[in-house]
Amino acid sequence: MTESQDDSGVDLYGVAPDLQHYDAAPPALYVYRQTRADGEAYTGVVCDVAVHAIAAGRVRAHEAVDPMRLEALLWHHARSKAAPALVMLLHRAGPVYAQAVAETQTGEPVVDFDGPGGYWQTVWRVPDSWTAALADELGGTELYIADGHHRTAAALEEWRRAGEPPSAGLLCLVHPIDGLSLSAFHRRISGPIEPEQLLGLLDGRLAVRLASGPSSLPVGSMNLYVGSRWYDVDLPADRPPGVAGLDVSILQSVVLDRLPPAPPGRIRTVDTVPAAEPLDVLVTRCDIDRGALFTLAPPPPEALFEISDAGEVTPPKATYFEPKPAAGIFLRR
Incomplete structure (x- = not known):
């Protein structure tokens, strides 16, 4: 093995x-x-x-x-x-x-x-x-x-x-x-970023509520951590079919594609982070550089089937299936 x-x-x-x-x-x-x-x-x-x-x-x-x-x-x-x-x-x-x-x-x-x-x-x-x-x-x-x-x-x-x-x-x-177990990849935005700027991107497009901490994530919702506070974010119920309707695609178009530039001398990055990464580690990173974190739920497998049947492809790092099979048990001759 x-x-x-x-x-x-x-x-x-x-x-x-x-x-x-x-x-x-x-x-x-x-x-x-x-x-x-x-x-x-x-x-x-x-x-x-x-x-x-x-x-x-x-x-x-x-x-x-x-x-x-x-x-x-x-x-x-x-x-x-x-x-x-x-x-x-x-x-x-x-x-x-x-x-x-x-x-x-x-x-x-x-x-x-x-x-x-x-x-x-x-x-x-x-x-x-x-x-x-x-x-x-x-x-x-x-x-x-x-x-x-x-x-x-x-x-x-x-x-x-x-x-x-x-x-x-x-x-x-x-x-x-x-x-199989299907997980999502979260998105961490490098700081510094002003909370008011980031929340302003959501205003009028997504519903945002102040929360006491991260909540369980059904499809159609996200958690946001910015400015040392947690928020619940609800995505539109009426969404387009296929890839454009995935939570990660809506996040990309509404927020990540519209991020303000980094301050002079800094570079703005958006990292994809496996859901298995401990949240306290990600929160600490945000507190250190004044960045932000969006946590996402994985899409239902049927949504991936529909995307595949339509010949579309998901954004990079949208899903993660596990467990991986061990290599070496089977050998094709």
């Missing part, structure tokens, strides 16, 4: 798998479960997705692909023997998926151990009695990329350069639509 892959699936430390530790197996599907210490479990099906299905639009994306990052990944794949990082997909699970996954987990696992990141790793081989029906159901539904947009684009480009071989596949982990 290796945790050395970054978000692109690039093996940062050159960790090659030891082939002696892998058992040869006939074509099969696998149920893969990651369980946190608190008992929360995330379960999906590991399978090959045909690259020609990606080319046909059956695997849909909601993030843009950076050409330079793609070329770097292609260069890496041509030279590395590292175990692949699984591409994480979502789908609207059908009855066969639910029954096959449930029944498979009643059997004896083929892999079961305490893995990295505080997650117990368990793998079962899907019984032959379910394999064909499950493969047919998965093959008849649209799949949506949760994590691995660049890896998917690299597989597609490698397939084209190889002459589009029909047997080419991409190793994926398929979850139901609600089978």
